[in-house]
Amino acid sequence: MNNNSLKISGSNLKKRLKAERRFRYYGIFAISLALIFVLILFTNIISKGYSAFYRTLIAVNIEFNDEINLESIKEMSDEEIKQIDLYSFTKKNIYANFPEIEKKSDKKKIIKLFSIEFEEDVKKYIISNKKNIDNKNQVFLTASDDIDQIHKGNYSRSIPEERRRVSNFQLSIYDKLVNQNRVKFEFNVPFFTRGDSREAELAGLGGSLIGSFFTMILVLLLSFPFGLFGAIYLEEFSRKNRFTDFIEININNLAAVPSIVFGLLGLGILLNTFELPRSTALVGGITLSLMTLPTIIIATRASLRSVPPSIREGALAVGASKVQTVMHHVVPLALPGSITGTIIGIARALGETAPLLLIGMVAFIVDIPGSPVDPSTSLPVQAYLWNDSAERGYEEKTSAAIIILLGFLILFNLIAVIIRRKFETKW
């Protein structure tokens, strides 16, 4: 009998070892799959988005004449220069750059090569070169988003003309400009300073960065103290009874409630009952801090629990009261863990989109918010909005907004890791 079973296992051994190896390969396969997903995600977004960090400019000769007199401009203050109307002046100058084109419809097409706000570029040039300005100048004007995309190579020329947003005529002009070395790239500063825009080449992250900043400050101010103090009470002072059990169950459940439910809470309570202003960082901040609170409480409790009882006993033994023991000895030791949890919670809140959609932080807002009660959007919401826009130029903007967002998240998590490494005590 015994002999028999040994024999069977012997004859199966090869098979079994093969199965063993196969099983191990499954594991390696699964892990590499997960790692490959991470890799694809990052390379995909970075490769789509990096081109939004520079923009295309086209050089145009601008000549001052009787209509806009150089002497009078030199006497104007910066504010006055911003007020004057240079639109038709710039337009005529652009025409003058292409003397061979006479048909009116063709002239219009040439204007379409430039961004709608090309006169702003001229004004900026005047203001920054006021001292040594000449009658004849070469000014770089922002290109329209179609030309921008073509120059970056994101937009294929092989698409048939009737489906292309840039006509063959415009392409020929563009090629001529490239040959004359009059098209250049520049770091895209406006992308970080301007608000949203209906023109892809002018749309920037400035407004949503400020909106996110206000929201996160509010989340920090609201959720950290409440979370810290609440956790201290629950971990150090509360007696174990039904009520504290109930609080604990509540916190664990809140941590797992879908974020969109917090959006409904914000809409139902903050906007409709308390009538706080819609679309503002104030409401967004309160909503997200309610969402972050459980995370902070759980992290703080865990780090309080890891402080060994000897610390408490030592303090109590030399005559400290219970509150003194906790506040002077236990909390300082638990603080790094709590701060780490807070930073991770805030990083999550920074990337949260769904609740903000419900409380109206999703509007098209051009102005950069000046305070938490101004209408604003946030970084991920801006990415969502751009993703919804049909124009080609917004695709790289969406990716770029996501790159910035991911950059902030990596930064936050790095800070959390550093704090943990540096201050955490291993007992």
Added chain:
Amino acid sequence: MGLIILFLFVSYAIGSYYLGYSKSNKARVHDAVRPYSLDKYYGYYLAIWSVVPAVIIFAVITVFDGFFIKNYVLSDLYSLGIDVSEVDLIFTQIENTRNGIQLFNSNDELIVNAVNKLNFIENIFNISAVIIILCISSILLLFSYRKIKFDFDARVIVEKFILLSFFACSLIAILVTIGIIFSLLYETIRFFSQVPIFDFLFGVNWSPQRAFVTDASDTADIENAFGAIPLFSGTFLIAFIAMCVSIPVGLLTAIYMSEYARSSVRNTAKPIIEILAGIPTVVYGFFAVITIAPFIRSIGGSIGLEVSSESALAAGLVMGIMIIPFVSSLSDDVISSVPQSLREGSYAMGATKSETIRKVIIPAALPGIIGSFLLAVSRAIGETMIVVMAAGLVANLTANPLEASTTITTQIVVILIGDQEFDSPKTMSAFALGLTLFVMTLILNFIALRVVKKYTEKYE
């Protein structure tokens, strides 16, 4: 304005603190008596009594004064018989006129009078608020100052106050839960008074746009517009696809990490996989739209399948990637907590490593693993941005993953995004969906946490 008030309160608190501190300190130094508590506790004691009640009164006044002022200013208008619905508009006009914005009726006698009244009553309110707060806090300061004697233990009271405020902080979690339940239930009950609950739960037609009627005159239309079955089916379809990705990958990853991997591999691969859990969902949504959906379409096209540009498959696949770390890290914990003796027993019987894992460890860890699956499912059901961006917005009762289908969360967003009319059944239906979602995830989480907890206790 707010900053000035904050500054005043803070400086008042600091002043009171020094008053208490110096009284105690003086006694200690000059009179050579020993106060019961440390000097600083007398300072805290005074600061608490002088500022905390004042702050509470201030908060109450700022919350309720708007209501009183509005009623007072509009009392004339009410007697003139102006319709209630117009009152808010008129009040806004009055406020705008006061703030220097010229309106078409800014010069009406009615408005001018009202503006004067508004200025008058606001001044009275502000001045009286300042006087009341000052009086109360000075009286309290005086009383508590006189109470400082050297057999008086300020520390006990200060500590009681600290404990009380900490306790109040811990109550916020309950308040949030109550707030969620209240806001969801309130609108849901109103919704079900117009749409029968049975029609909502078992109807197969979801088109809330059709029911944009506020009054229920067109009841037939309303009844047919709010059948949530297509949303439930879409939600479960996408969650199912997501689990098809995340369960095998997540579980195998967890097994390999805890049983096979060297610690160096483990220490690098685990954090990288956990990055997936930290990436914002809007990023996954964008990834699904821009990369996965076209990829699936081109594959479908090459084998002759019609794939719509928004498909449950794309959303589900990406959601599955997102959930991998939830499954893997929880299962990893559970598998690691299986006692070593079980493994050794199995090896002693001559089993190979994979046989041990399949026949001993997995069965032993099964409840915990299932718990982690349930948590992942609840995560998938509640996920919003991926499905909003990649799964489609129109309700469509289908089991075909290549077609667009919509979910509960998507419809909440679609209904409530932008401006909405608040009393229509359409907006209320979003809250009913929210409640359904809340209850579903609550049950799943509750079961999962119970299972995991019970299981981990078993081996401890």
